Amino acid sequence: MTQRLRVHRMGEASIDRIESVAVEEPLEIRVAALPDQGIPAGGNPLRPPSTTVTTTMRLPGDDFDLTLGHLVAEGLIGSGEDVATMMHCTDTGPDGSPTFNVVEVTLAAGVSLRRPITERTEVATSACGVCGSTSVDDLLAALPHSPSTDDASVSLTAIHAGMTAMRERQKVFEATGGVHAAALLDPQGRLLAVREDIGRHNAVDKIIGWAAREGSLPLRGHALLVSSRAGFEIAQKAAVAGVPVLACVSAATTLAVEVAERSGVTLLGFVREPRATAYTHPRRVPPPDPGL
Template identity: 50%
Template sequence: MGRVTARVRATRLDSSAPAPRLDRIETVAVEEPLQIRVEHGPAQARRREDVAVTMRTPGDDFDLALGHLITEGVLDDATAVAGMMHCTDVDADGSPTFNVVDVTLRAGAVLAARPRQRTEVVTSACGICGTDEIAAIAAASRYAVDQDALRVDPEVVAGLPDALRERQKGFSRTGGMHAAGIATGDGELLAVREDVGRHNAADKVIGWAAREGLLPLRGHVLVVSARASFELVQKAVMAGAPMLVAVSAPTSLAVDLAAAEGLTLVAFTRAPRCTVYTRAERLAGR
């Protein structure tokens, strides 16, 4: 598998230190491309289709590929997948990079939607670039998160980012990785995934949930170590999670989408405080 971190040479400049110039070795997050391809169609006419190329931190690539396909609406759930494997592509030195994942659909399984046609590589900071139509997400989602009866104690919600931070090993080493986690209504973190891209981290943990048969994420919370963007609200809705908890600020379109879909959006979450932007009734003391 690819590396999660790398060691690089750097120079630290600090005019207040006894040694104002210090050459040292730093640990940084690895960022490499991942190409996702899907093989589908009838047995006599199987074809392989490129879905996306995203810049990601290597690791949990199958979760990332599956989560991306689900949150983009290309697949409904994991039952359509017969198998996933790394294509043994090689770099300029002839060493395997494991930077291509082939997803094979079961016989008879079809794509729920056509992959979005892109004219550029998806960066690690990019979600559904150029898409701002809330109606499109509402039409694509299979789950009615507005009907979810989840109730969570405000203190539990406020403490979720700290619980997530405790499991961010990559961030502790590099300071350069986002994380996403899935928590129960009681605050138990079931899984955490890290990536240099916040959208990739969400796709990885949603892909894990899909493989575990947990979709839709009724009664669960998606927690992210980032701002609450439109794309992250979209991913929560597509996974059926009724609540998104973010460490940083929301965007206006994220609030609009959360309100339209009945998702509880919580941001600026730092214990003991948080700010609820939509469906605040789900935060009720016990």
């Protein structure tokens, strides 16, 4: 989503012009569980009481993917099957028009959140990742799927081609230059989905949410591409989703390398044709055949 604004360009020639700017708005994620023993007096069976999980700043669009991906990546639910419904609440802005900035999730019958959410009821910025894990040890102990047992093989050629295809589908970035993207390659190197957001972690959540809706978790044999650096939160989300290969355009941080090394994720940085830097587990990206 973009908005057209009047700006003043400065330089050799100063001019006023209209440019597209990426929209940044909050998204509040609420979760409600169906009661096990009926509905309280005066309650609404279609709208059980909900609790706010988090509020994150995001690029509007693909909100259900973002919501579902966030719940999975944070370890609050295990898969898309844990969710019965998702809906935008009818919240309104100062002018009385709907904002679509609240998504309410109702968990499937018999499902409850896998951990308390009190520590996640803060506002998350577009750069925030997992704030609930206190250490890498806690993260690794809670992994639902271990990428370390995945014997995937993804060629560097396929990764570079995927990065190019992802860039070609970044429509909001093309218009504004102000958003990140994440994409998913299947085991055959085909681009399955691309999502954009102002926050790199939100873009990854949108991809994981898409995969959860498709029933594709864990993402064995797949490669996750991200148009940013590889920080802790990106490596954490890849590990939780069971992604064996994580490829990022820019550098990796020390914590990202530690998470990838210990969880068994192949972490690539500086993925810019014809090169890439392998920080961990390079065996999954075989060198090009010199005879080709």
